[in-house]
Amino acid sequence: MKRRALNTVLGVGAPVAVIAAWWIVSAGSTNAFFPPLATIMERFQALWLFDRFASDVLPSLRNLGIGYAIAVVVGVVLGFVIATVPVLRAMFEPALHFIRGIPPVALIPILITLIGFGQEMRVTSIVLAATFPTMISTIDGIRAVDTGLRDVCSVYRLRKHERLLRVYLPAAGPQIAAGMQVSLQIGFIVMIASEMLGSSQGIGAMTLLAQQSFLAADMWAGILLLGFLGFAANILFEAARSRVLAWYIGSKRQERAA
Amino acid sequence: MNKRILALGSVLALGAALTGCGADEGAGEGDTSKLTVGTIGIGSDAAIALGIERGYFADEGLEIETSVVANPPAGIAAAQSGQLDITYTPSIPLLNGLSQGVDLQILAAADGYPDGTAELEDPSQVDDTGLFAAAGNGIETPADLEGKSVSVPARNAQLEVTIAKAILDDGGDPGTVNWMVLDPASALQSLEQGRIDAAGLVAPFSNTAADDGHTHLSAPGAEFFGDGAIGLWVASGTFAEENPEAAAGFVRAIYKANAYANENLDEAIDKSAELTQVDRAVIEAGADSYWPDEVDPADIEAVNASLVELGYLETEVELDDDLVYDAQ
Numbered sequence: 001m002k003r004r005a006l007n008t009v010l011g012v013g014a015p016v017a018v019i020a021a022w023w024i025v026s027a028g029s030t031n032a033f034f035p036p037l038a039t040i041m042e043r044f045q046a047l048w049l050f051d052r053f054a055s056d057v058l059p060s061l062r063n064l065g066i067g068y069a070i071a072v073v074v075g076v077v078l079g080f081v082i083a084t085v086p087v088l089r090a091m092f093e094p095a096l097h098f099i100r101g102i103p104p105v106a107l108i109p110i111l112i113t114l115i116g117f118g119q120e121m122r123v124t125s126i127v128l129a130a131t132f133p134t135m136i137s138t139i140d141g142i143r144a145v146d147t148g149l150r151d152v153c154s155v156y157r158l159r160k161h162e163r164l165l166r167v168y169l170p171a172a173g174p175q176i177a178a179g180m181q182v183s184l185q186i187g188f189i190v191m192i193a194s195e196m197l198g199s200s201q202g203i204g205a206m207t208l209l210a211q212q213s214f215l216a217a218d219m220w221a222g223i224l225l226l227g228f229l230g231f232a233a234n235i236l237f238e239a240a241r242s243r244v245l246a247w248y249i250g251s252k253r254q255e256r257a258a
Numbered sequence: 259m260n261k262r263i264l265a266l267g268s269v270l271a272l273g274a275a276l277t278g279c280g281a282d283e284g285a286g287e288g289d290t291s292k293l294t295v296g297t298i299g300i301g302s303d304a305a306i307a308l309g310i311e312r313g314y315f316a317d318e319g320l321e322i323e324t325s326v327v328a329n330p331p332a333g334i335a336a337a338q339s340g341q342l343d344i345t346y347t348p349s350i351p352l353l354n355g356l357s358q359g360v361d362l363q364i365l366a367a368a369d370g371y372p373d374g375t376a377e378l379e380d381p382s383q384v385d386d387t388g389l390f391a392a393a394g395n396g397i398e399t400p401a402d403l404e405g406k407s408v409s410v411p412a413r414n415a416q417l418e419v420t421i422a423k424a425i426l427d428d429g430g431d432p433g434t435v436n437w438m439v440l441d442p443a444s445a446l447q448s449l450e451q452g453r454i455d456a457a458g459l460v461a462p463f464s465n466t467a468a469d470d471g472h473t474h475l476s477a478p479g480a481e482f483f484g485d486g487a488i489g490l491w492v493a494s495g496t497f498a499e500e501n502p503e504a505a506a507g508f509v510r511a512i513y514k515a516n517a518y519a520n521e522n523l524d525e526a527i528d529k530s531a532e533l534t535q536v537d538r539a540v541i542e543a544g545a546d547s548y549w550p551d552e553v554d555p556a557d558i559e560a561v562n563a564s565l566v567e568l569g570y571l572e573t574e575v576e577l578d579d580d581l582v583y584d585a586q
Contacts (some may be wrong), residue, residue: 030358032359109441109444116447116448117440117453197440200438209413211331212329214354214358215358
């Protein structure tokens with residue numbers, strides 16, 4: 001118990017110490033690229049709370065939300081199909097690893113050529129990039145389903161959809177969740193990258209514009225906002241994961257206790 | 259316990275290194291004769307390349323190492339941190355930087371427009387930038403772009419500012435324009451597909467737009483700047499002070515190179531074609547390059563005033579008397 005308390009103190013204390021150190025060290029900075037943290041926080045408040053929240057933060061988050069949701073659904077469904085249909089697996093698995101190897105950011109110019117530079121390009125690029133981690137971990141997760149479980153399904157003569165939805169999907173759940181977490185991070189990266197071209201709307205576009213205009217404090221404020229959003233998204237994800245996979249986390253805990 | 263102290267120490271050191279980065283700028287340059295110079299990979303780089311080839315820099319005891327930077331702001335940041343000694347930037351990013359307290363000094367002119375540009379009937383002869391409306395979309399003058407979408411290679415940079423001025427001078431309100439950032443190839447294609455109403459383009463893409471029959475609305479660069487230097491060789495504010503001989507040598511050599519390029523335009527065009535990998539015929543068909551022999555502080559002042567007029571700067575940047583380095 002004592003150990004856990006100490007960990008909490010360290011977990012909260014270390015970042016606070018780093019921020020305090022940043023604040024103190026940067027306080028008198030006259031370097032145009034590394035303004036004092038106090039200035040950055042002022043700009044943070046002026047920009048994001050809440051002047052540009054509706055005009056820039058919300059569109060970015062909306063693109064991420066829509067893109068990520070589509071990516072997860074497509075990734076799980078495709079992963080499921082590919083993992084359970086041997087012919088498809090043989091056909092597509094090598095190609096999948098090839099496509100997955102292409103940095104998603106490199107696809108953005110092609111997407112612009114195909115579908116222009118509006119919000120739909122941004123969502124599409126997020127979907128394209130974020131689908132693969134979920135899909136591949138779904139394939140791996142389904143394939144790793146215990147043969148014992150498969151036998152049980154046969155013995156109980158479960159119907160196909162019962163097998164898929166009540167046995168395979170939950171069994172692959174922990175791995176799918178891990179893939180979804182990677183997808184979320186990649187979606188975040190592509191959300192920013194997709195704003196480098198097209199209309200100057202969104203957190204990434206604002207941050208880039210600030211960088212090119214030498215507005216260093218605005219740029220740092222944008223970077224901080226991205227950090228906070230990423231952190232918050234991860235917390236939300238963890239919370240959802242521990243709800244959905246409560247059985248798994250519980251069983252792991254029991255295993256460890258035993 | 260020691261490990262923890264070490265870890266905390268390294269975090270603090272990292273913070274100090276990040277925030278104190280500017281402190282060691284220029285260190286280690288001392289009296290070495292090697293200069294790292296940032297260029298942005300455009301046709302007018304021909305002058306410095308010819309100067310290096312012809313040994314003008316070597317005559318001054320300088321070894322020049324050029325590297326292409328992504329864009330002028332990136333070059334300015336690199337010059338500020340000491341990764342580059344000298345970098346190319348047009349006057350607009352320079353003023354943006356100065357307005358935010360970035361310490362910079364102009365060493366020499368890199369490119370610009372010849373005397374008499376302001377009086378030219380067809381300024382597109384000398385202007386390598388152009389504003390084009392999609393063929394047949396009914397836009398005839400810059401003022402028609404009110405409320406329309408216009409693509410530029412970068413926000414708050416030369417094309418956007420000069421086009422905004424063209425719209426304002428034509429009686430339109432540039433504040434209503436929806437600016438889009440597009441690389442030139444995408445811009446041409448989007449113009450073709452009608453996804454944007456107009457595009458601000460740089461040679462050789464401006465030549466392609468003209469060949470494709472898009473409407474030439476303005477030569478925004480020549481109209482904005484008139485004659486004089488636009489592209490500048492810039493160093494951090496302390497560079498010339500700390501390396502007076504290298505700075506003076508660079509200035510002498512680059513002006514010699516500029517003069518040579520102007521006098522031997524054919525050779526310069528060959529060099530531009532080689533550097534940019536663009537077909538020689540395309541470069542020749544486009545605007546004539548010009549390499550000025552001085553930087554007139556009044557030209558920088560004029561740009562300064564225009565940036566305020568157009569709302570890109572809140573107030574004019576206070577320019578030091580020694581903004582333009584005096585090599586004498």
